[in-house]
C-alpha cells in the first residue's frame with residue numbers, strides 16, 4: 016500500500032470485530048462513508064413522519080485479502096424486505112421488456128416445455144415469471160416481501176412468500192422440485208449469507224440446469240460514479256473475478272457472462288454444474304486485472320468524485336432556486352433515497368416526487384420527506400425542472416413525458432455528472 020493512499024481509507028474499526036463477508040479477513044479499508052442513512056425502500060406514511068426514522072451507518076469497504084467491495088453494516092433483512100416493501104418491478108416498462116426478452120431467449124436455448132420447472136429467487140411481483148406462465152412453462156417464485164408476492168399470485172405466478180435459503184432449497188428438492196432454470200436478478204448482492212445462498216442454488220439446480228443471475232457490476236458503479244446505488248440492501252458490489260471464485264468454491268461454474276445496460280450497468284451470469292468457461296468470462300477477468308479492480312487504488316478517488324458531484328448538483332439546484340424556478344423529481348427509486356440524503360436535498364428545494372407505482376403514492380421519501388404523487392401531477396403543476404432520480408431509465412422517462420417537455424419542462428440528470436436536457 017503506497018503512503019499516498021493513506022488519506023483515502025481508514026480501517027473499518029479499531030477492533031477486529033468486522034470481518035469480510037466472503038473470506039472472513041478483518042483487513043477492511045473503508046473508502047467511502049455516506050454517514051448515518053435511512054433505509055432507502057422504507058417510504059414513510061403520515062403517521063411514520065411523526066416518529067423517529069431508523070438510520071444506520073453506511074460505509075463502503077474494500078477487503079485487502081479477497082478484494083470484495085462491501086458495506087460494513089447488515090440491517091436485519093426482516094426489517095428491510097418484509098413489511099410495506101414498496102418496490103414493485105412491474106412499474107418499469109423497460110424492465111418488463113428486458114425480462115420478457117430474457118425469458119424468450121432462455122426458453123429457446125434450454126428447450127423448455129410443460130415438463131420443465133423454472134424457479135426465481137426474489138421474484139418480486141412476478142414481473143419475469145409471468146412470461147413463463149404465458150408460455151405454459153411451470154414456475155415457482157420465492158420472495159420475502161409480502162405485497163409484491165401477493166401481486167405475483169394475483170398474476171397467476173405461484174409464489175412462496177419467504178426468504179430463499181439452503182434449507183428451503185433442500186426442502187424443495189425433497190419434494191422433487193428441482194429446477195431446469197433458476198433466475199436470481201438483483202438478489203445475490205442483497206443476501207448476508209452469500210455462501211448459503213450459492214449452496215441453495217447448487218442444491219436446487221438440476222444436473223443440466225442453468226442459473227441465470229443478474230447483478231450490478233462494480234466496475235460500472237465506479238466508472239460512472241453511481242454512488243447512489245450504494246444502500247443497506249446492497250451488501251456486496253461484485254466484479255467478475257470475485258463472482259468466478261465465489262461459484263468455484265462451491266463447484267459451480269460461471270460459464271458465460273454478458274454486460275447489460277440495465278440499472279446503470281449489470282452483469283448477466285450463466286452458471287452450471289459443469290465447467291465450460293467461454294471467452295466472455297476470461298476476457299472480462301483479464302480486463303479487470305488490467306484495470307486493477309483487485310486493488311484499493313481503483314477505488315481510491317471514488318469518495319472525492321462523489322463529493323464533487325454532490326457540490327456540483329447542490330450548486331445547480333441552488334442557482335435554479337435563486338432564479339425562482341420550481342423543481343420536482345421523477346422516480347421514487349431506492350437509489351433516489353441515497354442520492355437525496357447524501358447530496359442533502361430538502362423539501363425547500365424539491366416540492367414533490369412522482370412515480371408510477373401506486374403503492375408509493377401518499378408516502379414520503381426516506382430522510383427528506385418529500386411527498387410522492389402520481390405522474391399526472393407533473394402536467395397539473397408543470398414544475399420548471401424535474402430531477403430524474405431513476406436516471407437509469409432516462410430515455411424511457413423522456414419519451415413518456417413529452418407533454419411536460421413540450422410545455423417547456425426541463426430535466427436534470429444527476430449521474431454520472433449533473434446535466435440539464
Ligand code: JHZ
Nearest residue numbers: 102106107201278346347348349350370371372405408
Ligand atoms: P429503479 C431497484 O432499485 C430495487 P431502484 C432494488 N433495490 C434493487 O436492487 C435495484 O432496483 C437493482 C419508477 N418508475 O428500478 C419505478 C416510474 O415511475 O430504477 C420505481 O419506483 N416510471 C431491489 O428503486 C423507480 O421509478 C418509469 O417510467 O433504485 C425506479 O426504480 C420508470 C422506468 C420507473 O430502481
Ligand code: ZN
Nearest residue numbers: 035038078081
Ligand atoms: Zn475478503
